[in-house]
Amino acid sequence: MCSLGLILLLAFQTYDVTPSYAPGVMDPPMLATQNPVCSNEFFRKFITEHHRYPDAIKWNANYTDFSPLLCHVRSQNIKQCMKRKNIQKIAVYGASNVNRYGLQLAETLKRIGFVCNQTKRENRQPIHRIDLDYFAAGNKTLRSLMVAGSDYFCTGCSSYQITCKSKDSDDVNIEFISTENVNTTKLVLKNSTVAPTYEHFIFDVYLKKSFPDLNIFFLPMNHIKRQPIERFVREFPVTLLPLVKKVKPPTSDFFFIPGTSEFEECRTGGAEKYKYYLWHGLLASDAIRKLNAQLFSILETDIINGEVSSFLDLAEVTSSLIHMCADGSHFHDKWYFIFWKVFLNVYCHED
Numbered sequence: 001m002c003s004l005g006l007i008l009l010l011a012f013q014t015y016d017v018t019p020s021y022a023p024g025v026m027d028p029p030m031l032a033t034q035n036p037v038c039s040n041e042f043f044r045k046f047i048t049e050h051h052r053y054p055d056a057i058k059w060n061a062n063y064t065d066f067s068p069l070l071c072h073v074r075s076q077n078i079k080q081c082m083k084r085k086n087i088q089k090i091a092v093y094g095a096s097n098v099n100r101y102g103l104q105l106a107e108t109l110k111r112i113g114f115v116c117n118q119t120k121r122e123n124r125q126p127i128h129r130i131d132l133d134y135f136a137a138g139n140k141t142l143r144s145l146m147v148a149g150s151d152y153f154c155t156g157c158s159s160y161q162i163t164c165k166s167k168d169s170d171d172v173n174i175e176f177i178s179t180e181n182v183n184t185t186k187l188v189l190k191n192s193t194v195a196p197t198y199e200h201f202i203f204d205v206y207l208k209k210s211f212p213d214l215n216i217f218f219l220p221m222n223h224i225k226r227q228p229i230e231r232f233v234r235e236f237p238v239t240l241l242p243l244v245k246k247v248k249p250p251t252s253d254f255f256f257i258p259g260t261s262e263f264e265e266c267r268t269g270g271a272e273k274y275k276y277y278l279w280h281g282l283l284a285s286d287a288i289r290k291l292n293a294q295l296f297s298i299l300e301t302d303i304i305n306g307e308v309s310s311f312l313d314l315a316e317v318t319s320s321l322i323h324m325c326a327d328g329s330h331f332h333d334k335w336y337f338i339f340w341k342v343f344l345n346v347y348c349h350e351d
Contacts, residue, residue, distance in 0.1 A: 038071035039349040040309055048304045053313045066317055066342060073345045078112050079169050081348035087213045089173045094218035095180050096156040097330055102176035104336035106162045114164035122158035130186045135206055149185035180223045182240040199240050203247045214253050219295060221259025222329045225279045225287040232291060237298050245307055255309045256299055258292035260318040261285045267328035289315050
């Protein structure tokens with residue numbers, strides 16, 4: 001018969017969190033050294049063998065770290081990683097959640113010794129209309145060809161740039177590039193076949209001369225779910241995905257990240273009208289899970305072949321985070337910081 005102490009140990013099992021105080025090192029998540037280390041290569045091999053993301057996720061007792069059950073996340077020296085991988089420009093793409101991811105990426109770099117300041121920001125007038133001057137970047141000829149197209153739905157999605165400096169490391173420039181879908185006309189060029197869509201403008205024109213070293217495209221599933229899932233399935237594989245594969249330099253890394261869960265109980269204020277709203281017959285999180293599954297199905301071959309990368313199904317990762325929920329579709333800063341801590345430790349590990 002089990003002793004009471006053993007019963008309590010099993011009932012309240014936690015995971016080790018070992019702090020690290022070395023400069024530039026992110027505090028490591030749960031350590032389970034009998035398992036392999038989580039890395040991009042581990043995820044790629046897992047996907048090759050199992051045809052799915054590692055979907056069994058564990059959080060530690062105080063919800064400061066997470067990890068797949070089948071591997072453990074080892075702390076890395078992020079500064080050294082940036083130098084080794086020659087990461088000087090990072091772009092994050094998405095909507096209002098990614099506005100927050102970008103800010104917390106800067107906070108993450110601050111914690112390892114960088115000084116970060118915002119250097120540029122879109123000035124949308126009106127708030128739903130793209131700022132052409134921001135994307136012209138001082139090029140008058142380009143500016144004369146630019147036309148604002150469809151309005152944004154999102155009001156908290158103005159693009160921005162942040163520069164992070166450190167005495168013992170190269171500068172790291174972060175840019176949040178606002179995107180609400182995969183095939184839009186927020187900005188186009190007059191009489192041009194080069195940039196028939198906003199996404200073509202971003203990748204074929206705006207980033208052409210200085211493509212980011214690390215790209216993380218958070219698919220804005222909270223916006224994409226407003227349309228039938230079939231539209232995403234039809235458009236993504238023939239619009240954004242081949243565009244990225246065409247323009248991405250071999251030296252750049254590009255991640256497509258699935259969407260996070262939403263929480264109906266948290267919808268208050270302006271978001272309350274969407275409480276238990278059915279999006280084409282599905283609650284928000286159910287729609288996002290289906291979209292994430294379709295995203296994986298489309299990306300699988302390219303992930304296996306190493307043409308693009310992904311991470312984990314964030315709907316699974318965040319499904320238990322109602323206590324971090326801000327308004328139903330966004331989180332408090334803690335989640336975005338934890339994401340970067342885990343993502344960067346995984347990204348920086350090399351077998």
